[in-house]
Amino acid sequence: MIEKLIVKNVGVLKNIEIEIKDLTIIFGENGGGKSLLLDIIEFVRSFRHRYGDEMFRSHWVKQYTHTQDVPKFVTLIDDSSVIEYYIDGDLGLTVKGDHAIAKPILNKITSNTEKVLFFDEGIDIMNVTETGINDIIFDLPEREMHPKFQARSTYELISKMNKKGAKAIIATHSPYIPTLINNCIVAAQVIKDGKDYSHSEVAKRFIENDVQIDIDRVSTYTIDRGVAINTLDLDTEMIDADVIDRVSITISEEFGELLECTDITAIEIDE
Numbered sequence: 706m707i708e709k710l711i712v713k714n715v716g717v718l719k720n721i722e723i724e725i726k727d728l729t730i731i732f733g734e735n736g737g738g739k740s741l742l743l744d745i746i747e748f749v750r751s752f753r754h755r756y757g758d759e760m761f762r763s764h765w766v767k768q769y770t771h772t773q774d775v776p777k778f779v780t781l782i783d784d785s786s787v788i789e790y791y792i793d794g795d796l797g798l799t800v801k802g803d804h805a806i807a808k809p810i811l812n813k814i815t816s817n818t819e820k821v822l823f824f825d826e827g828i829d830i831m832n833v834t835e836t837g838i839n840d841i842i843f844d845l846p847e848r849e850m851h852p853k854f855q856a857r858s859t860y861e862l863i864s865k866m867n868k869k870g871a872k873a874i875i876a877t878h879s880p881y882i883p884t885l886i887n888n889c890i891v892a893a894q895v896i897k898d899g900k901d902y903s904h905s906e907v908a909k910r911f912i913e914n915d916v917q918i919d920i921d922r923v924s925t926y927t928i929d930r931g932v933a934i935n936t937l938d939l940d941t942e943m944i945d946a947d948v949i950d951r952v953s954i955t956i957s958e959e960f961g962e963l964l965e966c967t968d969i970t971a972i973e974i975d976e
Contacts, residue, residue, distance in 0.1 A: 709791040710749065716741050716781040719931030725750075727866065727922035730883060731876040732936065732948065737928045739876035743842050744778045746874060749790040749798050750840065840872045847879035859885040860916045867915045880953065883925065883936075883944045890943050892917035 712721040717738040723729070725746065731739045788800035797810040847855050859882055866873055875882065892911035895902055897919075902908035911917055920942045926933045927948055938945040 707791075707793050708750075710746060711787065711789040711791075712742065712745055713787040714783070714785040715745065715778055715788065717931050718742060718745075718928075721928070721931075721933040723926050723933050724924045725872075725874065726924040727872050728863070728886065728918055728924075729872075729874045730886065730923075730925040730944070731874070731928065732883060732925065733876075733878075733928040735878070738931060739928060740844050741778055741781075742928070743844050743874065743876050744776050745788060747842055748776050748778070749788070840874075843873065843875045843877075845877060846875060847877055847882060852881050855879060855881045856885055860889070860911075860914070863889050863918055864915045867918070880949050883949045886918070886923065886925075887943045887946075889916055889918045890920050890923065893919045894942075 708725040710721070710723050710725060712718045717736070718741060721738075721742060723731075731742060733739050782800070782802065784802045786800065786802060788798070789796060790798040792810055795810045796808065798807050799805065846858070850858070862873060863886075865871065877883075889911070892908065895908050896912060896917060902912070920937070923937070923944075925936045925944050927936050928934075936945045936948045937943075
């Protein structure tokens with residue numbers, strides 16, 4: 706099932722067009738609209754489960770804001786706002802200003818989506834059989850988390866996704882999480898290439914624990930000034946390293962330029 710979401714002129718989101726795959730990563734700066742986009746994704750993917758069809762009548766926004774459970778994005782919708790949600794190429798939901806139309810095609814979405822704020826060892830992330838949840842949205846899961854635990858949690862998530870047949874959407878500031886996903890993409894390539902990896906303890910650990918994901922199951926975007934930019938590098942078939950490392954590169958360049966203005970040498974720093 707291929708899902709596509711278009712969002713125009715909702716708050717800071719000016720022109721968003723993304724595909725939602727088994728693993729979708731939204732990368733970007735503070736205040737760029739990542740959490741807002743997650744709110745919209747959660748709504749369009751679970752409204753039938755939570756609200757049924759009654760919310761979708763004329764002047765939808767005005768009626769919906771009188772209910773108790775109002776997503777934040779609803780209050781940001783104006784006459785120029787557009788939200789379109791496609792499933793396998795068919796338009797399932799369209800919102801234009803305060804009007805919305807839901808179509809029967811949305812019956813193809815049978816999953817329940819849950820949004821959480823962070824990785825937690827105590828959460829059974831993909832407990833499909835007992836809770837009915839097989840899609841989960843993470844909003845800045847790395848907060849207050851050491852990089853080592855980010856790695857462990859990310860790898861555990863990928864493994865559980867594979868075992869449960871589930872999906873995950875992650876909004877993050879962390880440069881580690883996209884890099885960790887690249888490791889999982891390369892692990893999938895090891896399997897695809899069919900080469901002997903018995904000499905590599907790392908490869909054996911990844912593959913034996915099903916910590917791998919094919920590039921075709923991944924979509925990644927960065928939000929820059931309200932526009933979604935695809936950050937998958939088609940040449941390397943991985944997440945674009947420049948996007949991940951841009952801030953670190955800038956910091957290193959600043960360090961080098963400052964260093965040139967001192968009597969300190971790089972050799973002294975290494976020592």
